[in-house]
Amino acid sequence: MKNVKNNRQRQINDIVSIVKLSSLLLIGIIFCKEFAENGSLILYSTHSYYTLSVLFVPLLILILIYCGWSFSTKNSYEDIPNKIEISLFIVLFSLVTFICGVNQSEYKLLFLFIIITTTIQSGMKQGFIVSGVSSIIVLSMDILMQPNAVINVNFENDLILAGVFILTAWPLGFYVKVEGEHIKKLEELINVDGLTELYNHRYFYDTLLEKIKIGKRDDKPVSMIFIDIDYFKQYNDTHGHQKGDYILKKIGGIIKSAVRKDDIAARYGGEEFAIVLPNTDEGQAMDIAEKLRKEIEVTYFEGEENQPGGKITASIGVSIYPDKAKNDIELIKSADDALYRAKFFNKNRVEAYTSILDEIKKNIDEKDIELVASIKTLISVINAKDKYTYGHIERVVVYSRMMVEKLKLNEKDSKILIYGAYMHDIGKINISKDILLKKMKLTDLEWEELKQHPENGVEIIKSVESLQDIIPLILSHHERYDGNGYPNNLKGEEIPYLARVLTVIDSFDAMTSNRPYNNRKTYEEGILEIEQCIGTQFDPEIARIFIEVIKSNEGVSFYESIKMNEMKI
Template sequence: MKSFETKRNNFINNYIVISQVLFFLLMGVLLFRTTNVSFEDLYIKSNTIIVFLLLLALIPLLQMISPRFSNSQVFLDVTIVGIYIVVAVFFLSKEYDDLFKIVLLMPVIIMALKYGVRMALFTALVLSSVLFMIGYFKHFIDIDADIVFSSVLFLLAWLLGNMTETEYSIRTELERLATHDGLTDIYNHRSFQNLLDQELEKAQKENNSVSLILLDIDYFKYYNDAYGHQEGDRVLVSLAQILKETVGKLGYCARYGGEEFGVILPGIGIHRAKDIGEAIRRRIEESNFPGVNVFPKGKLTASIGIAEFPLNANNKEKLIKKADEALYRAKFVSKNRVESYYSVFDEVSLPLKEEEKELFNSISAFTMVINAKDRYTYGHSLRVMEMAKNLSLRMEVEAKLIQEITFGALLHDIGKVEISREVLNKPGKLNENEWNLLKMHPVWGADIVDPLKSFYRVKEIILYHHENYDGTGYPSGICGEDIPLGARILRIVDSYDAMTTDRPYKAGMSLEQALEELDRYSGTHYDAVLLKEFKKMVLEMDEAQNQLS
């Protein structure tokens, strides 16, 4: 990456500055020796000494300021070479000792170390031409020595230049091995973190945006189990190629871990990032991978989450977390979709009173606890929230209640925070004590949100979402219209999602089977009017999904 190259160039510049200072000090000793200057006649030779001292100060000064003008670095280096030529011509033309020819060594060394063999050989050619021009005016009295010295210049240029280029090639390869994933040949996780740090720092200085895409392959375990990890690796390589081709020069592609990938998009907002994410999703879905028949829909798909700095997060850790939350939302709601970060908590918190916001943040944290204990509950709550909101919109419910139904649907299982992981994830049938414990989660959930007086109906939605229309539900056994509308909506969508979702101990029902099961309890467990509209909604959604596929 650029930081390694910058460090290397800085080290070389420092070495060159030190070398030039020492070189000119040695030149000073040589000057005094060859001109037999004593302290008594310093004034007489002052012109020569002043020129020497000025050049001594000028060259290191140019070297020290050159990193600040990286755009004109070559110009500065050529200027320094020109100064060396002036020094050489000045001393050699005044018939000083031919030892001053060693001044011509330093430009070759500089150009070889900084630019490689071609620039070094070109510099040697220019310096040799200068040397022979001086020899011409001296009638070639030292032609043999000039030829030998010119040969030394070319040899030095060839040797140091090739050493520099060899070092650069090896360093580039080692850097690639350190920064790129060995399988997919895109950036690895460490490089992803470094690049994200670099781009966020740049965006902060320039008041710009950075979007982050996280991508995860759906059901990839099925493929590895069916064909083995070697075939799975080939799919990962192909998917990395799709990412590189789709993103191009817009950003950086990295393997985040396993079958998860990341894309950093500097200077790109969340709306354009979502278009890029959708293009990636389509390319993956339309690609013909071998053996895709093992996937549920007969094709390889990916879920994608997107977040933007600084819109959704003000630092790297939060940006990754937000993109990860969007990814989980995409994965647990329906898979094969692109989700930009959105938090119902952010939306709902706006009308809250100041004294309620601290409690509200604690409730938000509870959802993360449930997520850690039981990923099914987390995904289930997101899907139920989406369906409950859509059904409320179709029933033309007032806006305030729609917001409360949405919030209540997301938190309807929050009471499960009081239930152990073993009970929540038990593969077999619950015993009586465990069942009685589980039936308490609506009560516990209602107690948790009870202090939020701004959303008093949310408590009722959570408390009564397991009540049946005929009064046979729990925890209170209320019936009919006494059950709040939000709770009646939630009763239907909660049951439907539970029926159609795969669990470790049972396969989910098909859409037709689930609707048939709901119909059996129309008017007993479920409000018949709401159920009729819900059936129309899911059939329309299924038809739209089939057309999209």
């Protein structure tokens, strides 16, 4: 619709430019006629050449300048240049009228050219102004030329002409206004979601690209918020799609009332919403997102008592350009990643996008950057195969950051633990989707295949020289303290220290997350199981420290934990 509107405006501007150009040519004809009739243009006379030079050379230059300006700018008129152009035409038409008889001139109708073109191009208000100015000029000439006349015939006649000027601008302006309102209505039908009255998916994409371009030009940030209604399918299944539409419409209203004037709120699809926030940093976006989350949580929705937790809630992800995304596609993806993180962290929360890969890139050799980018692609493939793995990796990274702080690890070991947490399951790329998502107990053959993922992971990263230090974590994160783990049956302190830390973290998250083959445990049940496995599966000292970390950080969001535990690595 935007392209159609631009094309229409371009066509109108082309027509207007041609009309104005024609009026300039008409002025040239008028001058020729006027001076020819007065005998001023005698062929080959010196005086005729002088007259031509004085009158027609500037006019020709004016015509050429107007042609060049009008069409080289692709008719993208701005307010001030357009007003200057209108003023110049009024002055020119006034000059023609003055030279060709002043109050008795038959060329006063020339003002209709600028009245019509201005009204078409700028609307009724500008048309009235130009018609009013034109009328004042014409009537002033009548009064100035016959100041003491008892009956000023020219003035009386030109009052009718002034009425014609006004009446030309009025209906034409009214038509332009009606057409503009009609186009605006069509735009709303095309760009606005009929249910929520927010913008639709297509308009969201078009506007996002435009805001990114403006942000790049002005060196300003552009933030994005993704919102997803928690357990919406369950609500739909319980109450029906009509009630589901009621939820969508009501939340759409909450979003619409919360966004600022320049923000773009849209229904992204299904139960997802998106907001583009120009000139907004991450902190401001997080505040707006948290305000929205709370507003949705405290609002009463019919039937919400049957939802988990007895409330309708929303999970929200936040990202920002250019700090965390280089273009519009990356901004959408990063905000979506943050949303997934919020969904995996028990929902009803706000999370900001963070990328471990960005940290890794800052701290590895330049020659290895492409290899690390390839590793990220592999992890994305794993995420697509198994959404549990995605959430698991993110949570294990969070717990690792917390342990870095608690254990007071040095800078090198901090990097190794966090990077190892990010890549510890990369070997699952070679495990079939059927095994990863199987809800029943694995067969012996399937179990043996799954147990190969630590060694597969080592094979993938061993060529990256900068990541050699994390190989022991990838290889040994399934070893047990009692020696009954895999792949090498290491025991006690034979297992690398950071691998023992990662084992506790990895196991706890596996217990407290929904997986295809078992139901999640509560944090309390997970802590209890860690305690029961001290000395058998887990290093006793590390396990006890981890329990302290979990108890002290329970309920803290991912974003908050990053801000509190972020290391300069």
